[in-house]
Amino acid sequence: MTSTAPVSLAALAALLADGTRATFCLALLDGRAWSAGELARHAGVAASTASEHLSQLVGGGLLAEERQGRHRYVRLAGPRVAQLIEDMAAHAGLEAGARPATLRAASAARALAQARTCYDHLAGRLGVTITDALTARGLLRQDTGFALSDAGLSWFSTELGARLPGGGRRPLARPCLDWTERRHHLAGTAGAVLCATALERGWVDRIGSGRALRLTRAGQQALAHLLGLTDLTVRPAP
Template sequence: MTSTTSIPLATLAGLLADSTRARFCLALLDGRAWTAGELARHAGVAASTASDHLSQLVEGGLLAEERQGRHRYLRLAGPHVAQLIEDLTAHAEAAAQPPTLRAASVAKAMAVARTCYDHLAGRLGVTITDALTARGLLRQDAGFALSDEGLAWFEAELRVPLPPPSGRRPLARPCLDWTERRHHLAGTAGAVLCTTALERGWVSRIGSGRALRVTEAGREAMAGLGLGDPTRVR
């Protein structure tokens, strides 16, 4: 598999220039693995067409694949690819307007709360990031970094200790939110928060896409943990 950092810029741009391949990458920003058939139906293309496009994305290092029996599962090749897609989306969506009522509804839900690969984004993600920063748990004055109090908060209050630091992924990093035009929390800490919110029922998925709905249990939990004003996330 080829790393996105080792292929020519024009080649990388070409991979994402096709609308079908772009739709595949955007769908996979939900952090889950999709079958080739699911992606084909999502993009409205034939299975053979999807297969050709997916092979190009795998060969280009943007997607990773796994085969189980007759099924071919695809996911983004890693957080670095998710960040690339999200950053490009932030630029591309700046002047875009939803063309239909359904698209407008989806866009509104996505703006409130959504997954960005494996972390929380939209108004929800920014609200939580602001709250962590205001409490001194997250520092943004010299890049994104959890303070000692922040590290302790995950274990003592959230009751989910963070894994040891790894050279492959930082504990905390900023990710530009394309709807809020501000940064939300990504990295290992962001992924832990997102997984916890889904497993504890603080958020639920809306349909099969990336949009999330904050539940009443989630609003109570956010308020109790000091994760921002839950009334903002509506």
Template sequence: MDSIARATDPDSVPRLAALAALLADETRAAVCLALLDRRAWTGGELARHCGVAPSTISEHLTRLVEGGLLVRERQGRHGYVRLADAGVARMVEDLAAYATPTTARPANSLRAHSAGAALARGRTCYDHLAGRLGVAITDALTDRDLLRQDTGFALTDDGLAWFTDLGADLATPSKRPLARPCLDWTERRHHLAGTAGAELCRVLRVRGWTERVGTGRAVRATEVGRAELGRLLGIREAEFEVV
């Protein structure tokens, strides 16, 4: 027991406890999940999203900023907050995957059910695609030997060529891994993240192959996108579950 205590960074205990306390509040957790869409939100928008008063959300945002999970930005008279970086986004998504029960509770309203179903079909996970859409694309890339999952996520030579031909920028130096697995909290399987995942998400949006659903982070494949992803990756129409 003493050897374990000596091997532990003494500062890590209070830091971990402070982080857990930040996310232990449901309003602050809801803020972090909302910001996974990678957009910057105003305090008023987050207050409405979380169903709390502006003064209440202000206190929560201050704690999250001071805790290093969020950063503030100012544009003219308006103030915004966003997740501090991709590492924070990955942590929030991973925690959401771990915390999601295997049997989800039924939604208590039609609106909640529709919103949840849209997120499960497809969504952005910070800067890459998740949900059934993200997993279907990841599976298709793997089936065509463009992506390997047997020794961790890695693009094959053919995969590098495929992404480049699609218009993805994989050459710009980055501290991020080129490809990494991200556990999908609705599918309980991995989807593609890293630079390749982010570039794929960007290219599909720019080409008009995906579009945002409503004001949240739900996305879906457009009619053109379904046709092109079917042509390029063999994804069946039924896998898109368009509504």
């Protein structure tokens, strides 16, 4: 009996083999829902072209859609899809060796490398630095895979003041390979809670409508207090 796995794998690869569809998926790694029009403008394609590509991605299970009146919004179908896209980006070495064509592109690339969202957790140099600090303080263990220690669980509730939801199929902590740093940053439920807390408390600001983040003065002070990170640079507002 012939396995259907190679056919399914080929179908998935075909979905991401198109540059426009890949651009959509990378944009949606910011964890938010985008309208079809926003994605069309981001990729520089016609609305009708964007609609056709989005239908394929939704049909293939990579995106989920919501409709509000005449507007169509899409987001990545879940954390597993986000992990797949980020892992593929890391494997492909996106941004690593390419020289930006313009000064604006170079500035955007630097901002992404400094700090960004990876679906719903922190990535880039900031995400890796925080992960290293959690590990150095014994709050996160990396010797047998990623796992919060008892001290780490306590740190989230007492020091960070954030609740870690229990249950569910998503792991509490897992490694995610950072495609700019080529090292792991913290993902999973704990990574999502940490990112949401940073955004809610104004420790990081979004730069424009993309994934890039800017560490604020409040964030610099909070991370110095919570993790002893005293050498983080606050980027000027664009």
